Amino acid sequence: MSVLAASTYGKDNVKFLKVKKDPLNPKIQEVMEATVCVLLEGNFDVSFTKADNSPIIPTDTVKNTILFEAKKTEIFPIERFAAHLGQHFIRKYAHVSAVNVSIIQHRWSKYNVNGQLHDHSFIKDGDEKRICKLRNERNGNYFIESGLKDLTVLKSTGSMFYGYHQCDYTTLEPTTDRILSTDIDATWKWDTKKLGSISNIANVASTNIINTGTNGERNNLFDNAFNTARKVTLDIFALENSESVQASMYNMASKILELCKEIKTVSYALPNKHYFLLDFKWKGESNDNEIFYPSPHPNGLIKCTVARDNRAKL
Numbered sequence: 259m260s261v262l263a264a265s266t267y268g269k270d271n272v273k274f275l276k277v278k279k280d281p282l283n284p285k286i287q288e289v290m291e292a293t294v295c296v297l298l299e300g301n302f303d304v305s306f307t308k309a310d311n312s313p314i315i316p317t318d319t320v321k322n323t324i325l326f327e328a329k330k331t332e333i334f335p336i337e338r339f340a341a342h343l344g345q346h347f348i349r350k351y352a353h354v355s356a357v358n359v360s361i362i363q364h365r366w367s368k369y370n371v372n373g374q375l376h377d378h379s380f381i382k383d384g385d386e387k388r389i390c391k392l393r394n395e396r397n398g399n400y401f402i403e404s405g406l407k408d409l410t411v412l413k414s415t416g417s418m419f420y421g422y423h424q425c426d427y428t429t430l431e432p433t434t435d436r437i438l439s440t441d442i443d444a445t446w447k448w449d450t451k452k453l454g455s456i457s458n459i460a461n462v463a464s465t466n467i468i469n470t471g472t473n474g475e476r477n478n479l480f481d482n483a484f485n486t487a488r489k490v491t492l493d494i495f496a497l498e499n500s501e502s503v504q505a506s507m508y509n510m511a512s513k514i515l516e517l518c519k520e521i522k523t524v525s526y527a528l529p530n531k532h533y534f535l536l537d538f539k540w541k542g543e544s545n546d547n548e549i550f551y552p553s554p555h556p557n558g559l560i561k562c563t564v565a566r567d568n569r570a571k572l
């Protein structure tokens with residue numbers, strides 16, 4: 259005998275690009291290129307165990323819903339759209355008990371023409387993505403996290419690594435000057451008690467498109483947190499003389515928690531993308547941190563989650 263222990267299903271990799279126009283000047287525009295995944299949970303067991311398709315909301319219907327709702331509703335910021343989709347499936351289908359929504363926003367940035375950001379021309383300046391994951395449950399509970407990933411950075415000096423554990427397997431030389439490079443993957447979990455009900459998120463003030471791009475002013479909690487997290491990450495990466503990836507990511511996460519009161523935890527997952535100093539002794543030449551070999555693999559991988567220290571209140 260076997261039993262269905264867990265199941266979920268839906269549509270992944272639903273892609274669209276939406277153009278948002280300023281109502282006063284429709285040539286001023288913003289674009290959202292997104293990849294969406296919606297997975298449903300609920301009373302679907304017989305579809306797995308008895309080949310009974312009657313409860314199945316086809317994944318094609320899920321796809322149609324994502325695309326049509328993207329047209330009909332405000333989708334900036336992505337957290338707002340995730341909450342809207344999370345509510346939609348719970349309200350429309352009585353046998354759905356939980357909805358898991360994941361949205362990836364692909365980066366398109368307005369660029370300067372004649373000294374100012376152009377109204378509707380964009381540059382793809384890297385693989386960076388803004389992300390949001392939301393779970394909405396019929397019992398009224400919801401969970402939400404936001405983040406950024408694939409923001410690739412490198413600093414050519416201002417990074418050290420020494421004082422680490424030594425044993426008979428250790429060959430790494432300590433250094434006070436190395437290259438540090440990583441693909442930033444940062445996520446932050448929201449304190450839903452501070453956000454209030456999911457309807458608050460589905461109705462949060464939309465991103466103001468005038469002068470935004472991904473460089474300009476944003477005007478809601480979620481945009482502010484994204485901009486803060488991105489700026490803190492990039493500032494600390496540049497300004498700090500890094501002791502290690504571990505120490506730098508902890509400093510970044512702590513600063514974000516300090517600045518964004520509605521965030522509960524911040525997590526980083528950072529590859530340490532190694533650049534090895536090449537040896538020119540065979541030619542009688544030194545190499546004063548000038549020529550490196552970008553090593554594709556292996557890479558270090560360092561993860562941490564930083565939370566508020568509640569003991570601090572005692």
Ligand SMILES: O=c1[nH]c(=O)c2[nH]c(=O)[nH]c2[nH]1
Binds near residue numbers: 419501502503504
């Ligand atoms: O910042 C670093 N952290 C490590 O854990 C580590 N390990 C290593 O070989 N190099 C580095 N660098």
